[in-house]
Amino acid sequence: MMYRVAFGMVLAVGSAAMAGPIYDVSGLESIDGDGSALNDFIDVPIFGHIHGVGWFLNVETYGGSWLSEINVRFTVADGTTMVLRPFEGMDFSGSMVLDSGGTIDTLGGPPFTDLIPSGDFLMRIELFESFVNAPGQVEARFLAGSHMYFDQWVPTPGVGAVLGVALVLGGKRRR
Incomplete structure (x- = not known):
């Protein structure tokens, strides 16, 4: 009985999934x-x-410039990167509003990569073109209202304590 309670406690407080803040990317240019260095x-x-x-x-x-040429690169301090092509397949110029319709799981493998914070706890979001039509000139711009958001797993403060209790209880034997 005690083992089940401890295991349940570990599962309940092991980590907390958190919807991160919303980041305004309006005005970013590709x-x-x-x-x-111009991006x-x-x-x-x-x-x-x-x-x-x-x-x-x-x-x-x-x-x-086509919409499909817009790439968004995410880079963390250890150099791990992930490239997102939200307008893939839209081989035409112009304006468009695109909504992901919620959070897209990035743990499913390529083209996504695990992004784990390290060092300065910053992630760089960079726009770039997959095909350059006019070198040195703006080819795409995120307009007003553009934003991105991330779901994160953030360890809860009591994880270590709960795991310690579970190990102690798990190490005891019945006589």
């Missing part, structure tokens, strides 16, 4: 290809293992 980026704080990403994007393309 200018050149991957890694260009816009923002650094946002993260405090747990990212296991989901969602978005509401209001975007406009310029100079013949």
Whole structure:
């Protein structure tokens, strides 16, 4: 009986899933290809293992750039990256509003990667073009109202204590 209670306590408080804050990405511009110093980026704080990403994007393309050329790269301090192509398959220029319809699970394998905070607990969100139509010029811009959000697993403060109690109780034998 005691073992079941301890195991249930561990399951109940093992970690807490948390919907992270909403980050405004309005005004970010995609200018050149991957890694260009001209591309816009923002650094946002993260405090747990990212296991989901969602978005509401209001975007406009310029100079013949297609919506499908817009890429969003997420990078954490240890160099782990994940690239999102929210407009994939939309091979035309123009304006569009795109909603993910909720959080997309990033633990399902490629193209997604586990993003675990380390070091400075910041994640960089960068826009870049998969095909550069006009080098050095803005090819896409996230307009007003564009935002992204992340689901995170954040360890609860009492996890260590509960695991310790479970180990002690699990180590006792009945006589």
